[in-house]
Amino acid sequence: MRSTDRPSDAGTDPLDGASATRARIRDAAVLRFARDGFTVGLRQIAEDAGVTAPLIVHYFGSKDGLRAACDTHVLAMIREAKGKALVPNDTNALLMSLASVEESAPLVGYALRSLQAGGRLARDFVDQFAADAEVYIAEAVAAGEMRPSRDEKARARYLTVQGLGALLLDVTLNPPAEPTDLLAMIDGYMQRMALPTVEIFTDGLLTNRRMLDAYLLYVGDPPPGGDGSETPQS
Amino acid sequence: MRSTDRPSDAGTDPLDGASATRARIRDAAVLRFARDGFTVGLRQIAEDAGVTAPLIVHYFGSKDGLRAACDTHVLAMIREAKGKALVPNDTNALLMSLASVEESAPLVGYALRSLQAGGRLARDFVDQFAADAEVYIAEAVAAGEMRPSRDEKARARYLTVQGLGALLLDVTLNPPAEPTDLLAMIDGYMQRMALPTVEIFTDGLLTNRRMLDAYLLYVGDPPPGGDGSETPQS
């Protein structure tokens, strides 16, 4: 049934002859994984791509191979898109500007699924964002816009994990029906969180330095790393 | 094989005769779900509980019924344990003091799995924590320890979602091998995050009020709720 219509009907594809099918399968998989999670069956992905399940195995070896290919592709695409994005101050703002490109919205959905599931891509993804945040924060500190921290690396990671984790949790609690709604979801999330974020970032939360002083007294100089064995109150 | 040894060998169980089996299955399920996630098979849970899979269906109707029973039980247990916990200031500190009870550590693991998967329990869980945070924050504000917010409800939810989401993401990225390690995991997480948290809570992040003023100028008074249609920068 599907074997007669050639992939040439997808007119925008540059490569028509050889293994554009491979890319078509990969793209369909990214979309499906983003939409339904990683438990979706190969047959469903195959149907989306207009092929059959064994062909996916033929190209990618196994379902895990397909996942790995998707991971690599998504990470590369996001890495590339991040270079293009102007003023990627905030993690969430970046994700949103990324999701609003409409073409790369599935990438964001896939990345969120990946964060939800864990694994290598998730770790790379967070590490990459934390590293980016670190240089951005360093610039802001140098420009006198942000206060310096006693442990810049830890603060960059803190802000990244907090931002990504909160977004992930919010998306998990209010899952969008369609990946198209993901943009609206992230947008609504940012609207709800904007005021508390800016408030705390501007004035802080506490009225005195007791907690900070107690913590600084409790541990030594922070940058050296894991020295204290017990846990202070946060 | 298992049919000969009675459940009486689990000497600590108060109810020995009737349907202590039901509770035993439920507890085994909570532990297994916490350990391996919700994709684990009924047969595995049955083996842990020393019964067979059909008996689980006999007692709980279906696997979803078992999940619902676990959800209800875990939510009730955590609710109860929260009442006992003294000074439950921080969400994470509360979770940690809860996890350190050793007996209720699986409950925390199950709750985290549930947050990861979404669903009703996850929503109730977050809502409950946000509500608790709101009253605690109100007390701190009244005591002059915390600054007031222009939208207390939003800030309470913000802090809750940030805290839980960050913890969830961290656990997902560095999954503990055993639920026993969960305590060490949360402990390590808090150590890594403690300094940035206290720093930002004390002094804030920004050096000037430009962002806050721009936001306040952009929207009207916040408490009324969804009025602005576009998204300001966060």
Next chain:
DNA sequence: CGCCCCGTTGAACGCGCGTTTAGTCTTTGA
């Protein structure tokens, strides 16, 4: 022409899943 190559398919395999069925024990109570 005849050959091979290779993209692609339909059919099937084995597995583990949740669930159903039928039945065997053990307890209980009229």
Next chain:
DNA sequence: TCAAAGACTAAACGCGCGTTCAACGGGGCG
């Protein structure tokens, strides 16, 4: 004492999964 009730199990069913197998068809090439 005998039957009803309930706890519990072994076996099996149907399903969907990822994967394997054998084969078909058409294009390039000797």
